[in-house]
Amino acid sequence: MSRKRRLAFFGSPAWAVPVLEALAREHDVALVVTQPDKPRGRGLETQPSPVAARAEELGLAVAKPRRLRKDPEIAGQLCALGLDAAVVAAYGQIIPEALLQIPRYGFLNIHPSLLPKYRGAAPVNWALINGESETGVSIMRLDAGMDTGPVFIQERTAIAPDETAVELSERLRDRGVELLLDVLERLETARPEPQEGEASYAPLLEKEDGRVRWSDPARKVYARHRGVQPWPGSWFEHRGKRVKVLEMKPAKGAGAPGEVLEVGSEGVRVATGESAVELITVQPEGKRPMPATAWARGHAVATGAPLGGG
Known part of the structure; x- marks a missing residue:
């Protein structure tokens, strides 16, 4: 009991x-x-x-x-x-x-x-x-x-x-x-032990932590994307407007970091510092969420175009 x-x-x-x-x-x-x-x-x-x-x-x-x-x-x-x-x-x-x-x-x-x-x-x-x-x-x-x-x-x-x-x-x-x-x-008998090993720290996230760093390898871009949910979320700037990335996944491909490799039926494939990621769902500033492909076509984002974000 x-x-x-x-x-x-x-x-x-x-x-x-x-x-x-x-x-x-x-x-x-x-x-x-x-x-x-x-x-x-x-x-x-x-x-x-x-x-x-x-x-x-x-x-x-x-x-x-x-x-x-x-x-x-x-x-x-x-x-x-x-x-x-x-x-x-x-x-x-x-x-x-x-x-x-x-x-x-x-x-x-x-x-x-x-x-x-x-x-x-x-x-x-x-x-x-x-x-x-x-x-x-x-x-x-x-x-x-x-x-x-x-x-x-x-x-x-x-x-x-x-x-x-x-x-x-x-x-x-x-x-x-x-x-x-x-x-x-078992409070009466539980004996906590002092922490052992090297300490590291995890401060509160800031808005800038969500910025997509295209120059990073794809695995790091995707890791950051998963880590900044639900706030601040992943985002990049394109033509002076902030675009949130609601869904992305790792993909294959190579090019200059931030270069659009393909505007396909499933998403927008973008080169990173190593390999690529595919943007699936985005939310432009002041707009509703939408397929990344629809955003790209609506903003004349073509293969070879650079996306902002660093």
């Missing part, structure tokens, strides 16, 4: 919702801490985070402090709950050291990398962009550093050749939930 733990949960985006749901099924989630409501959608109406919305549906208490470090009430709230542990999954704020000491067994975090590799906010994205063949998920105890705490358990997994950051992050999360539940079951 599983041990029912008294927990607080810290999370915000849709990615974290399945983690909350699993904890609510198996344990007593006494408080959900999430980011404040923000304007969203076309009408910019103020809406709760996905975690807040799901927590309210589950009948769980919710707190939405603007700044954990400056909130005078959150520490008192947590102290009054008699927590066994707190769980963090993509919360969006640094947890102050004073709060880390409140739960009996501290704060546990699902981190989708093989720590100490890819500490930081975007580990899955950078693993793909950098062409890693494998990655993993770690269950760690938070300390005052940036993902520097000791690790309870981690598991390796191969990265599939066409897997995007969205798909990989969800797969790592789902396995991470299983590992997290196992650690929660």
